[in-house]
Amino acid sequence: MLDQPSPIREGEALDQEALQAYLRQHWDGFRKMEGIQQFPGGYSNLTYLLQTNAGQAVLRRPPFGANIRSAHDMGREYRVLSKLRPVLKTIPQPIVYCEDEAIIGAPFYLMERVEGIILRGNLAKQLQWAPEQMRQVSESAVDTLAALHQIDIEATGLIELGKPEGYVGRQVEGWIKRYYKAETDKVPAMDELAEWMQKNKPADGPAGLIHNDFKYDNLVLDPDPPHNIRAILDWEMATVGDPLMDLGTTLAYWTEPKEARLMPLAAANLTWLPGNLNRQEVLDRYAQQREITITNPVFYYVFGAFKIGVIVQQIYARYQRGHTQDPRFANLLQAVQYFGQRGRVALMADQVSGQG
Numbered sequence: 310m311l312d313q314p315s316p317i318r319e320g321e322a323l324d325q326e327a328l329q330a331y332l333r334q335h336w337d338g339f340r341k342m343e344g345i346q347q348f349p350g351g352y353s354n355l356t357y358l359l360q361t362n363a364g365q366a367v368l369r370r371p372p373f374g375a376n377i378r379s380a381h382d383m384g385r386e387y388r389v390l391s392k393l394r395p396v397l398k399t400i401p402q403p404i405v406y407c408e409d410e411a412i413i414g415a416p417f418y419l420m421e422r423v424e425g426i427i428l429r430g431n432l433a434k435q436l437q438w439a440p441e442q443m444r445q446v447s448e449s450a451v452d453t454l455a456a457l458h459q460i461d462i463e464a465t466g467l468i469e470l471g472k473p474e475g476y477v478g479r480q481v482e483g484w485i486k487r488y489y490k491a492e493t494d495k496v497p498a499m500d501e502l503a504e505w506m507q508k509n510k511p512a513d514g515p516a517g518l519i520h521n522d523f524k525y526d527n528l529v530l531d532p533d534p535p536h537n538i539r540a541i542l543d544w545e546m547a548t549v550g551d552p553l554m555d556l557g558t559t560l561a562y563w564t565e566p567k568e569a570r571l572m573p574l575a576a577a578n579l580t581w582l583p584g585n586l587n588r589q590e591v592l593d594r595y596a597q598q599r600e601i602t603i604t605n606p607v608f609y610y611v612f613g614a615f616k617i618g619v620i621v622q623q624i625y626a627r628y629q630r631g632h633t634q635d636p637r638f639a640n641l642l643q644a645v646q647y648f649g650q651r652g653r654v655a656l657m658a659d660q661v662s663g664q665g
Contacts, residue, residue: 311532312427314346314358320634321347321355321373323413328368331412335405336419338363349429353624354383354545358422366404370417373633383416384408386545389470390420396465399453399541423540425529430577438535440584445536447585448594450528453538454559455598458517458552468549473516476550481506481612488619491626494642498649499622502615505656511605519555521546524562524578556595557609561617561651563588572647574621607655614652618645 317323325342332339344360348367357368369383387406394400404419428436428446438446462468485503520527522543531537562578565587569576579585586594588610596603603609621644628638 311424312348312429312529315349317345317347317357318635323357323368323370327412331407331409332361332405332419335407336363349431353620354543359419365422366419367401367422368417368419370413371415372627373414382545383418386547387418389544389547390418392465392467392470393544393547396460396467397457397541399538400544401540401542423529425539426532426535427529428525428579430526430573430579433576433579433582436579436582438582438584442535443582443584444586445534446530447580447591449536449538450523450525451586451591451594452598453528453541454520454523454556455595457520457523457541458555459599460518462516462518462549467518468516470518471548471550473513473550475513476516476548477510477513477554480550480554480616481510484612484616484619488615488622491619491623493622493626493629496618496642496646496649498653499615499618499645502611502618502649502652502656506608506612506615509608511608514551514553516549517552519548519550519552520544521548521555521558523555523559525580526578553603553609554612556592556603557611557613558616559613560588560591560606560610561613561648563591568651572644574641574644575647610655611652614648614655618648618652621645621648 323345325345329342332342340362342359342361345368346358348356348358353372355370355372357370359366359368369386371383384406387403390400390403394402401423402421404421406416406418408416410416426432460467462470485507488499488503520541522545523541527541527543528538529540529542531539563580564572564575564578566581569581592603592606621641624638625641625645627633628635628641
């Protein structure tokens with residue numbers, strides 16, 4: 310069950326000759342590349358496994374046809390990893406960054422490969438973990454998120470990653486702007502969430518480190534015991550601000566059993582398997598770990614649902630506009646509608662447990 314790469318998808322091959330020549334100059338000890346494959350998961354940045362004389366390395370680059378300078382800033386992600394590595398043992402070691410788009414068509418970076426289990430959707434049928442094991446994994450994930458949010462960003466220098474003041478307002482306005490820029494079809498639920506968030510923004514809470522995409526398939530688990538988290542991946546959106554906004558995104562990704570039957574994309578996050586905490590339990594455990602009271606959980610969940618809807622809409626817009634031909638993207642409008650509806654249901658029920 311260890312996470313394994315696959316053959317490179319059509320249209321996503323890299324210029325191996327140019328890449329090898331670049332790495333010879335910039336990676337100490339590197340001489341030749343012995344093979345390259347692609348990890349199958351993910352709808353955003355592309356991830357490849359390089360087999361080399363210097364060992365295995367993971368290459369990250371933006372998707373083909375994306376706006377490289379905004380949502381897929383490889384240089385920033387590399388700098389984030391470099392800053393976090395001395396602070397967190399679960400950060401893969403960054404190796405080299407290349408901003409020259411002429412090498413493989415986009416900026417990219419390399420980091421060490423951390424082997425382990427990644428809970429991708431295709432494992433749902435073969436995962437034989439007992440409910441007790443799954444519960445331990447879910448508890449460990451929540452505890453890890455709470456611990457990230459309690460890192461002293463001043464003492465570690467991580468404060469340099471962003472500007473905490475006004476974070477909530479900037480996030481709300483920024484994601485609304487991104488949504489309408491990428492809009493292809495009218496989705497009334499997304500319109501409703503955008504309007505509601507603008508009218509119900511809470512004040513910023515104490516600032517902390519924010520991952521911004523914390524979910525199962527961004528965690529590398531130890532095969533034994535699986536609740537031991539070996540690495541946290543995909544720090545491309547990391548910053549500093551109100552950690553409850555980060556919690557909201559995790560809650561929105563946290564799919565419950567009834568929801569997994571409604572939307573395949575949501576079912577890919579295996580939090581619906583027997584034994585996992587439900588969303589209310591996630592919220593309660595997180596608050597307990599941080600010793601805080603969360604007075605407005607619905608706002609953070611609604612924000613998370615809207616944000617995921619925007620991310621999916623941006624990918625769908627790229628497909629609609631011909632920037633990618635990936636067949637996985639053809640029906641993503643349904644996922645945008647789904648996450649909009651999840652936010653709408655939360656507003657109607659005024660709670661974050663799955664209903665409707």
